[in-house]
Amino acid sequence: MTRAPASLAVDHLSHRYPGAAAPALRDVSFRVAPGQRVGLLGPNGAGKSTLMRIVCGFLPVQARPETKVTVAGLDATSQSLQVREQVGYLPEQVPLYVELRVREHLDFRAAIKRVPRRARATEIRRVAEQTGLAEMLERPIAHLSRGYRQRVGIADALLGAPPLVILDEPTVGLDPNQVLEIRAMLKSLGGGQTLIFSSHILAEVEALCDRVVVLAQGRCVADESVAEALRTSEVHARWEGPPERATAVLAAAGAEPARVEGPVADGGTARATIRCADAGEAEALAAAIGRASLAAGLPTVRLEIGRRSLEERFYRLTSGEAVPESMSEGRGAA
Numbered sequence: 398m399t400r401a402p403a404s405l406a407v408d409h410l411s412h413r414y415p416g417a418a419a420p421a422l423r424d425v426s427f428r429v430a431p432g433q434r435v436g437l438l439g440p441n442g443a444g445k446s447t448l449m450r451i452v453c454g455f456l457p458v459q460a461r462p463e464t465k466v467t468v469a470g471l472d473a474t475s476q477s478l479q480v481r482e483q484v485g486y487l488p489e490q491v492p493l494y495v496e497l498r499v500r501e502h503l504d505f506r507a508a509i510k511r512v513p514r515r516a517r518a519t520e521i522r523r524v525a526e527q528t529g530l531a532e533m534l535e536r537p538i539a540h541l542s543r544g545y546r547q548r549v550g551i552a553d554a555l556l557g558a559p560p561l562v563i564l565d566e567p568t569v570g571l572d573p574n575q576v577l578e579i580r581a582m583l584k585s586l587g588g589g590q591t592l593i594f595s596s597h598i599l600a601e602v603e604a605l606c607d608r609v610v611v612l613a614q615g616r617c618v619a620d621e622s623v624a625e626a627l628r629t630s631e632v633h634a635r636w637e638g639p640p641e642r643a644t645a646v647l648a649a650a651g652a653e654p655a656r657v658e659g660p661v662a663d664g665g666t667a668r669a670t671i672r673c674a675d676a677g678e679a680e681a682l683a684a685a686i687g688r689a690s691l692a693a694g695l696p697t698v699r700l701e702i703g704r705r706s707l708e709e710r711f712y713r714l715t716s717g718e719a720v721p722e723s724m725s726e727g728r729g730a731a
């Protein structure tokens with residue numbers, strides 16, 4: 398079975414659970430192009446599962462005039478049944494019929510998903526091969542390890558070749574070997590469908606995704622390519638001297654105070670991080686700081702352009718706090 402991958406468009410989506418003090422989603426907007434793989438990141442309670450459930454049609458869109466959710470151009474409010482047919486979903490808690498064998502379970506699920514009876518055996522074989530379950534089809538689900546049960550859930554999400562596949566924390570609770578196997582399997586799925594998955598594991602998102610959408614307290618705080626999220630754009634500086642002299646050097650170098658973290662005293666040295674719009678600006682600023690330090694007679698012990706890790710970016714976006722130096726020290730060099 399093949400179907401063209403779907404686009405997803407979310408505009409001004411908010412959601413409040415009945416009786417909840419605060420909304421679970423606040424005015425979230427982002428776009429996913431057909432065939433993209435998107436990592437949905439955010440701390441516990443950020444709203445990831447709520448967003449996924451709405452896109453899958455398991456929770457209704459709480460429509461306001463400006464709100465719109467569309468999958469492959471279909472409207473999640475007025476065409477919710479058609480939208481459901483576009484989406485394969487692995488929920489956080491996978492509901493499996495453990496008394497059934499893997500083949501029986503997938504056959505039952507394929508029937509629910511209206512895969513034609515004639516096509517079901519072939520379709521089950523296809524998803525079993527994609528998920529490494531080909532040898533397990535006659536096993537009772539009750540006898541499977543947690544990792545293999547997760548594969549059954551993913552195979553279920555892939556049944557009928559849905560144009561959009563949404564996986565809610567596909568590797569949560571698995572042992573390290575199982576995590577690697579599931580990750581390799583997700584990577585091998587190819588661009589045949591649009592893939593969105595949530596994760597707390599940033600390395601997983603970095604390895605598997607083209608884009609990241611970051612939620613914090615129900616708000617979308619970033620929607621960018623993984624390359625952008627990792628873009629080199631900070632200058633890390635450390636001087637042999639007090640912070641006051643470093644402040645004067647930064648001013649002479651033209652660093653905007655609003656973009657400077659520090660300078661702070663650190664064991665006889667002063668250190669600062671300066672955020673830049675892009676790598677070119679960071680290089681120019683690092684050179685200017687070098688010149689200004691020399692002119693002021695304040696020796697630098699470190700002056701380099703830092704590569705951001707996704708951890709660092711995530712920390713900054715979701716906590717609103719300055720990044721601890723342990724996250725940014727020792728990476729990259731000018």
Ligand SMILES: Nc1ncnc2c1ncn2[C@@H]1O[C@H](COP(=O)(O)OP(=O)(O)OP(=O)(O)O)[C@@H](O)[C@H]1O
Pocket residue numbers: 414415417420421439440441442443444445446447448
């Ligand atoms: N059924 C519900 N009724 C009321 N509040 C809910 C319900 N489900 C979730 N919430 C609340 O909505 C907010 C968002 O929860 P959600 O599960 O979407 O976050 P999440 O990012 O998926 O978190 P996690 O990573 O812990 O799964 C949280 O404050 C949560 O307590």
